[in-house]
Amino acid sequence: MxxxxxxxxxxxxxxxxxxxxxxxxxxxxxxxxxxxxxxxxxxxxxxxxxxxxxxxxxxxxxxxxxxxxxxxxxxxxxxxxxxxxxxxxxxxxxxxxxxxxxxxxxxxxxxxxxxxxxxxxxxxxxxxxxxxxxxxxxxxxxxxxxxxxxxxxxxxxxxxxxxxxxxxxxxxxxxxxxxxxVTTMIGAKLYTHPRKGIFLCVRNDKEAFYSKTRMEQLRDDLASIDDVTVGDTTVDIPAKEIIAHRGEVLEKTWDDYSKYRLIVTDRYHGTIFSLVAGTPVLVLSSSDHKLSSGVKWFPPEFSDYVKYIPDIDDVPDEARRVYSKKLDYVLPPYFxxxxxxxxxxxxxx
Missing domain, CATH: 3.40.50 (Rossmann fold)
Structure with a gap:
């Protein structure tokens, strides 16, 4: 057979x-x-x-x-x-x-x-x-x-x-x-959802820098600030289905990201997706230079929305700082x- x-x-x-x-x-x-x-x-x-x-x-x-x-x-x-x-x-x-x-x-x-x-x-x-x-x-x-x-x-x-x-x-x-x-999508969308909670967008592959246990600890630390949802840019949808409906799947994903008040990620495209959604993002390290170098693209006018955090222990305090700011969740089509x-x-x- x-x-x-x-x-x-x-x-x-x-x-x-x-x-x-x-x-x-x-x-x-x-x-x-x-x-x-x-x-x-x-x-x-x-x-x-x-x-x-x-x-x-x-x-x-x-x-x-x-x-x-x-x-x-x-x-x-x-x-x-x-x-x-x-x-x-x-x-x-x-x-x-x-x-x-x-x-x-x-x-x-x-x-x-x-x-x-x-x-x-x-x-x-x-x-x-x-x-x-x-x-x-x-x-x-x-x-x-x-x-x-x-x-x-x-x-x-x-x-x-x-x-x-x-x-x-x-x-x-x-x-x-x-x-x-994918940065060309930043500034192309305007979302007006009420924003609530933190999305922890983390990978589980050879590019991961932090262990699963350390990420679970981070989730618990962030839960003292607001509700935390854990996910990834790799999703449980067959590739064939995504390719056949690529636009619809991505539009829904960006819309979902726009409902959060903060995103924390070790994904480069998790970073970009956050900014497409106008959502502030704290960027963690990966096993190579992709993220530490990639965040250098973002100009000063993005400073309230994206920050690289080389030490994961600093994330909760930075999350509280983001929560204390009043933002309009709108970014320009810079790229x-x-x-x-x-x-x-x-x-x-």
Whole structure:
């Protein structure tokens, strides 16, 4: 029975690929390819896909935007990528999905990224904002050889540590600093819900810095201030369902975040989601530089709404400080205006 289910799954995927390639042929020369979107239930990564598609559709009218996930792209030894290689035209455009892909922590995404860079040496390839981090020197050396060899690769970095790494290790890749694209949603929404309680948005994976026991203690400490709800940006909804209803799922999530008076998180996208909702957020450390560097993007006018807390013991006092402030819970569209309204002109021919 397992073999039959697997066979049906493979046949369905083959049919899906065949239809995709057929439709791509019909819009050759007017395709925007976004390679490496997520096929999992982390809403932060899904929000990147949502915002990339939104940005591309706005900036390339008349083009068809294809947001293609890593599982689909790596299926059957990169069958879909090979088909696209056969039909792509010089006026099509290639983007690699933003996130934590330029790393050896998640090798599926890194290998897919390397494959695209290797297969399309004649096309401009733009890698959307990345966190860059390698534990294994040999993996870094392989990445350097592949990325620096591409004649027209543009690598955007979403924090200063990644940018410094790119300048040193990937100097031929036009490194540039650019914030995470989900920041374009900050200032795009206005919420007027009554605000109550604290949301503790914490991760439980290899990037976690604090133990589960320490987070439970923090929850108990915050409960002396107000009701505490614990959750994460990774949710219990199948990835396929999220992808099919990405906009609705994200809109509901941001609406939920807007009902809290304070959010405490060790998630980078938990931080951004809080600010989309206009909710003050205290930012904890993760196991790498992603959060400590990422919060540096926020300008002084955001100071009442976001603060990095390097010592978790200081969180309860900071939470009380936030509770003592009178806020209007409204933020400007700073990142859209300052950065993403100008991205296209930076990467045009």
């Amino acid at each position: 397992r073999f039959i289910r697997k066979s049906i799954s493979v046949i369905e995927r083959e049919i899906e690929l065949s239809k995709l390639v057929h439709d791509m042929r019909n819009s050759v020369g007017h395709n925007i390819f976004v390679f490496g979107s997520p096929y999992h239930s982390n809403l932060g990564d899904q929000a990147q896909s949502y915002c990339i598609e939104r940005w591309a559709s706005t900036n390339y009218p008349g083009h068809r935007v294809w947001v293609l996930d890593t599982m689909l792209l790596t299926f059957h030894d990169y069958q879909l990528l090979k088909s696209i290689r056969n039909i792509i035209a010089p006026t099509d455009r290639i983007f690699l999905h933003s996130g934590y892909h330029t790393t050896d922590l998640y090798m599926l995404e890194e290998k897919m990224q390397r494959k695209v860079v290797t297969m399309f040496p004649d096309m401009r390839v733009v890698i959307l904002p990345q966190t860059i981090y390698y534990q294994n020197p040999s993996q870094l050396e392989q990445a350097k050889i592949i990325y620096n060899a591409h004649p027209d690769l543009h690598l955007l970095c979403r924090d200063d540590v990644s940018y410094e790494t790119a300048l040193q290790e990937f100097p031929d890749c036009h490194p540039a600093m650019f914030p995470d694209i 859209q205006d300052k950065y993403y309204s100008k991205l296209k002109q930076l990467i045009v021919d």
